[in-house]
Amino acid sequence: MDCPFCDTRATPRALHSHLEAVHPEQVLLAESARGLVYKVACPLCGAQHEQQVKGRAGTAAFAAEHAREIRLVGFDMLVNHLVAEHATDDGPTDTGPVVPEEER
Numbered sequence: 837m838d839c840p841f842c843d844t845r846a847t848p849r850a851l852h853s854h855l856e857a858v859h860p861e862q863v864l865l866a867e868s869a870r871g872l873v874y875k876v877a878c879p880l881c882g883a884q885h886e887q888q889v890k891g892r893a894g895t896a897a898f899a900a901e902h903a904r905e906i907r908l909v910g911f912d913m914l915v916n917h918l919v920a921e922h923a924t925d926d927g928p929t930d931t932g933p934v935v936p937e938e939e940r
């Protein structure tokens with residue numbers, strides 16, 4: 837499948853790593869009335885995903901400390917959406933051994 841933000845092609849699993857490494861700014865952390873939330877928007881169809889950060893997490897300090905983990909969860913959501921809504925059949929799949937894109 838294609839990275840929605842650049843020309844990279846990868847399996848869903850490799851795409852997840854790619855997003856975290858190259859496009860971390862695509863998961864936004866924001867304060868809301870309910871507490872801390874993360875937001876990720878699909879660039880292909882504009883669908884917005886917003887999820888409250890759970891647990892003791894609702895503080896900016898926690899968010900700064902755990903920004904990477906929060907982003908990983910946010911990208912999980914985005915990759916799942918891309919697979920469900922925008923996947924095409926011509927790309928590589930996760931059935932073979934997973935080789936990170938950079939090592940091919």
Ligand SMILES: [Zn+2]
Nearest residue numbers: 839841842844
């Ligand atoms: Zn990319």
Ligand SMILES: [Zn+2]
Nearest residue numbers: 878880881883
């Ligand atoms: Zn979409």
